[in-house]
Amino acid sequence: MFESSAPTPLVITGAAGWLGRSLVDHYSKHLDGAGISRVLCLVHERDDITSLSSLIPSALRDRFEVRAADIVRLSDLEAACSGWESGFDLIHTAGIIHASRVQQMFDTNVTGTKNVLTVAQSLGARRVVHVSSNSPFGTNPDPHDIFGEHEPFNPYLGYGRSKMEAEFLVEAAVANGLHAVIVRPPWFYGPHQPARQTTFFSMVKAGRFPVFGNGDQRRSMVFVENLVDGIERARQWNGPAGRAWWIADAQPYTVRDIVETVGSALRDEGFWVKEPSLTLPSFVGTVAEYADRLIQRTDRYLQAVHVLGEMNKSIACDISAAKRDLQYEPKVSLYEGMRRSIAWCLSQGIDL
DSSP states (O other): OBOOOSOEEEEEETTTSHHHHHHHHHHHHHTTTTTEEEEEEEESSTHHHHHHHTTSOGGGGGGEEEEEOOTTSHHHHHHHHTTOOSSOEEEEOOOOSSOSBHHHHHIIIIIHHHHHHHHHHHTTOSEEEEEOOSGGGOOBSSTTOOBOTTOOOOOOHHHHHHHHHHHHHHHHHHHTTOOEEEEEOOEEEOTTOOHHHHHHHHHHHTTOOOEETTSOOEEOEEEHHHHHHHHHHHHTBOSOTTOEEEOOOSSOEEHHHHHHHHHHHHHHTTOOOOOOOOEEOHHHHHHHHHHHHHHHTTTBOOHHHHHHHHTTSBBOBOOHHHHHHHOOOOOOOHHHHHHHHHHHHHHTTOOO
16 A cells, blocks of 8 residues: 655664664665655764765755754653654654663663654655664574564564564554554664674675574575565554564575575675584573573673674575565565675775
8 A cells, every 4th residue: 555645854873873874875866766755864963963974965955954862851852853844754763772881771762762663743744764773573493484564573682572572662653643564574684784793794705604404494584675675664664653574585595595695695705714613502592692681681682692692593584475565575685685784894994
């Protein structure tokens, strides 16, 4: 269910983040084709204004505006959106995955989302697309399971709980009359990546990325351009509010296949890649998860421990609902996406 209408103003939160930059890059190339009149890009730090503005072609600078706002502070967000056109669409990407304190996740992902929804309703937003995660649903009980369209919540630690609570806020806003929908991407990859993704490439290149057992754990992933396409389709959805879709690549991959594909992509980009050599028994991941739970109870968060605790688990999702409702068809494969990711790193002078 889609509709054609007059050009619509758009607001993007978290516009300086990995996904946010990819959205800005996309709309700077397809502004008129997407039916967007103007774009307000909200960033967290004032220093991000200049770097994000550099992504926007000079011919379109009058149709993009970049403003700084701390979404955790309602007054700050209201001031940043002051004077913006009514009837806008809003894509809410702002969030925090890895933080030094668990409370930061709840501040940004829950309080921040509450404030964004409040402003969206008060300023008369036409539609809101909320970007969630797989973490509110935990992990698959076995490698053959796959998260379905109506998966029950089973949040994985602090981040999962914070994103689950954010989805509850979206549901409440829908009940209060806001036209909002949710997209749920798993692990994504692609240009504009943060340092943690560069570390992933470096570990695969060195043959030191940890693989548990024979690496048959399944992971859904999504190339960032596939994700942007899914978000844009969700933005154009004119069916019932409150819908939620998994947006991922065409099928889940085994961890073994991911490592092998990244290795092949690196080799084809001219790198010498060592054969994988770091194989761990599954109990190491279980111990790391237990340690992660204990650490998070003290409000601390250690990214390396958290990631290790997830690596012996499957996180796979079914995108058939997005294909049915949104006509979403992921166009970029894992190998092609990884090649583009590596090429982007090289273009930015990033050392792998």
